[in-house]
Amino acid sequence: MxxxxxxxxxxxxxxxxxxxxxxxxxxxxxxxxxxxxxxxxxxxxxxxxxxxxxxxxxxxxxxxxxxxxxxxxxxxxxxxxxxxxxxxxxxxxxxxxxxxxxxxxxxxxxxxxxxxxxxxxxxxxxxxxxxxxxxxxxxxxxxxxxxxxxxxxxxxxxxxxxxxxxxxxxxxxxxxxxxxxxxxxxxxxxxxxxxxxxxxxxxxxxxxxxxxxxxxxxxxxxxxxxxxxxxxxxxxxPVFYELLCCTAAEEDGFRYLPGRNQGWTPVRTGEPIGQYPSRRLVCAGMGGLLVFPKAPRLVRRGENLFYVAAKT
Ligand SMILES: [Zn+2]
Structure with missing residues (x-):
């Protein structure tokens, strides 16, 4: 071949x-x-x-x-x-x-x-x-x-x-x-x-x-x-983690709060990560490390914004 x-x-x-x-x-x-x-x-x-x-x-x-x-x-x-x-x-x-x-x-x-x-x-x-x-x-x-x-x-x-x-x-x-x-x-x-x-x-x-x-x-x-x-x-x-939670975009125009678009940074349950133009906050569904924060230019409604990972 x-x-x-x-x-x-x-x-x-x-x-x-x-x-x-x-x-x-x-x-x-x-x-x-x-x-x-x-x-x-x-x-x-x-x-x-x-x-x-x-x-x-x-x-x-x-x-x-x-x-x-x-x-x-x-x-x-x-x-x-x-x-x-x-x-x-x-x-x-x-x-x-x-x-x-x-x-x-x-x-x-x-x-x-x-x-x-x-x-x-x-x-x-x-x-x-x-x-x-x-x-x-x-x-x-x-x-x-x-x-x-x-x-x-x-x-x-x-x-x-x-x-x-x-x-x-x-x-x-x-x-x-x-x-x-x-x-x-x-x-x-x-x-x-x-x-x-x-x-x-x-x-x-x-x-x-x-x-x-x-x-x-x-x-x-x-x-x-x-x-x-x-x-x-x-x-x-390295330390081993697994994805345990993801959050999808429910509105257009999502923006991260300052410093929150960094992968592998700690988050607490319910902590605000970003915001829509309507001022509605988007919060972490659970505590752990924030991973794959998608750049706002790539975000589409219904698709994932970011994930939370925890140690296995
Ligand atoms: Zn790639």
């Missing part, structure tokens, strides 16, 4: 896992594509899609731009409200393709077999409001718990109750990590920080390198030869 466009693979000369690294699943989050490029240039992979073989890799390393059309447009999705990271569901991937399919669904179909074949996958994202970096996965498994401390992030966020899916009226979220997990692999989303903030790219890059070495796909000596001295381990392991 020919590779889809903007996918590159490095086949190792010795057996090992299949590991996939994705950037730009959301087209307005370019930090991940920069890290994908570092790897593909190190392996001499140019052009729109290419394969190579390397003694430095064990198994197969798959590199991909998630959504090239959305990246070209600098938009979250290629079209419509349902972005690529909400299409990885059996009922959508599995149904017969149609001319009226959204561009994002077409891309999901192209990437789905690669993600399904991955033992491990890391999907690099950015957030619309500022936030410390964190890892996420719909369901956190023992493998997630073992690998998460490789990343220099304070938090790991699970969504076992499916709050992210509800945002677009879906029953399941259809994320890349969910698709990997459904097929027996271990997938992470990695929110590196605000989507236009490249200042944390080096922290993410160190995590990517540790991840590739720990999964076994990249030999430690090859990592050091290609990319320099191996990064020191993170100072502290």
């Amino acid at each position: 020919p590779l889809p466009p903007f996918v590159w693979t490095v086949r190792g000369t010795t057996p090992g896992p299949t590991v996939m690294l994705l950037g730009g699943v959301h087209g307005d989050e370019p930090v991940g594509t920069v890290l994908v490029d570092r790897l593909r240039f190190a392996f001499g992979l140019a052009g729109v899609a290419a394969e190579t073989e390397s003694d430095d890799v064990r198994g197969t390393l798959v590199l991909a731009y998630g959504n090239p059309v959305a990246l070209r447009r600098c938009t979250r999705a290629a079209e419509g409200r349902r972005d690529l990271n909400r299409w990885f569901l059996p009922k959508d991937i599995g149904r017969a393709p149609s001319e009226t399919d959204a561009e994002d669904l077409r891309r999901a179909r192209a990437l789905a077999p690669l993600l399904a074949a991955a033992s491990y996958a890391l999907d690099l994202h950015g957030s619309s409001s500022d936030s410390p970096p964190f890892l996420c996965a719909l369901s956190i498994t023992a493998r997630h718990r073992a690998l998460a401390p490789l990343f220099d992030v304070p938090y790991v966020l699970g969504d076992p109750h499916g709050f992210l899916a509800a945002d677009l009226g879906l029953r399941e979220a259809g994320t890349t990590d969910g698709w990997v997990g459904r097929h027996g692999g271990c997938g992470f989303g990695y929110e590196t920080g605000r989507q236009d903030d490249f200042s944390r790219a080096e922290i993410a890059w160190a995590g990517v390198r540790r991840f590739l070495v720990a999964t076994g796909v990249l030999a430690p000596e090859a990592d050091e030869r290609c990319f320099g001295l191996r990064p020191a381990p993170p100072a502290a392991p």
Whole structure:
């Protein structure tokens, strides 16, 4: 099977896992594509899609731009409200393709077999409001718990109750990590920080390198030869949280109260987070940490404004 466009693979000369690294699943989050490029240039992979073989890799390393059309447009999705990271569901991937399919669904179909074949996958994202970096996965498994401390992030966020899916009226979220997990692999989303903030790219890059070495796909000596001295381990392991509450917009024109649009900040039950033009306050449904505060420019009535997470 020919590779889809903007996918590159490095086949190792010795057996090992299949590991996939994705950037730009959301087209307005370019930090991940920069890290994908570092790897593909190190392996001499140019052009729109290419394969190579390397003694430095064990198994197969798959590199991909998630959504090239959305990246070209600098938009979250290629079209419509349902972005690529909400299409990885059996009922959508599995149904017969149609001319009226959204561009994002077409891309999901192209990437789905690669993600399904991955033992491990890391999907690099950015957030619309500022936030410390964190890892996420719909369901956190023992493998997630073992690998998460490789990343220099304070938090790991699970969504076992499916709050992210509800945002677009879906029953399941259809994320890349969910698709990997459904097929027996271990997938992470990695929110590196605000989507236009490249200042944390080096922290993410160190995590990517540790991840590739720990999964076994990249030999430690090859990592050091290609990319320099191996990064020191993170100072502290992350704390695990899960989404426990979400609040949807009931009116237009929502604005955050000063300082309340920051991800991973503590909130108390009933504490005001924002306000509509009618002066009606929007309050936290429970106490915990405020996560995924959606930037007001992206808020639509009926969709989620923000979530509250608590320690697992
Ligand atoms: Zn994203």
